[in-house]
Amino acid sequence: MPYRPNPRRPLAVRLNVLQLSASIALGLWLGFMAIALTCWLASRLLFSEQLAPVATAVEQLARPPVPAQVQPRPDIAPQSPLFEQYEENLRKNEQQQRLDQARGSSRNLANPKCQFWLQQDQNAPSEKSRANVQQFCD
Numbered sequence: 001m002p003y004r005p006n007p008r009r010p011l012a013v014r015l016n017v018l019q020l021s022a023s024i025a026l027g028l029w030l031g032f033m034a035i036a037l038t039c040w041l042a043s044r045l046l047f048s049e050q051l052a053p054v055a056t057a058v059e060q061l062a063r064p065p066v067p068a069q070v071q072p073r074p075d076i077a078p079q080s081p082l083f084e085q086y087e088e089n090l091r092k093n094e095q096q097q098r099l100d101q102a103r104g105s106s107r108n109l110a111n112p113k114c115q116f117w118l119q120q121d122q123n124a125p126s127e128k129s130r131a132n133v134q135q136f137c138d
Contacts, residue, residue, distance in 0.1 A: 102137035
């Protein structure tokens with residue numbers, strides 16, 4: 001036995017056209033204002049004067065630096081072959097010291113890229129492997 005009797009009462013819905021039109025118009029107006037406010041805030045953030053230093057810094061980073069032309073000094077005579085050999089030996093010794101420091105550093109043990117290039121330089125030494133050791137190792 002049902003609690004309520006079976007016949008249902010019809011639900012009366014009143015449709016007020018003026019109220020519906022006013023609600024739609026208000027919703028459209030609020031949506032337009034929200035879009036306009038969002039665009040205004042975005043333009044203030046993107047094109048504000050406060051970001052001018054950042055924009056100039058980004059432009060400077062985008063342009064590659066122009067290397068300075070080194071003018072040879074006229075009062076210095078061309079180097080002798082012995083001096084050039086001495087400079088080459090100094091460069092090689094300095095590079096070898098950097099490689100030894102990279103191999104002995106405990107921080108490089110946790111760096112997989114450094115370990116890879118150290119192993120490459122040990123197995124097949126080349127200029128590329130030395131450059132990569134210097135780049136990836138401390």
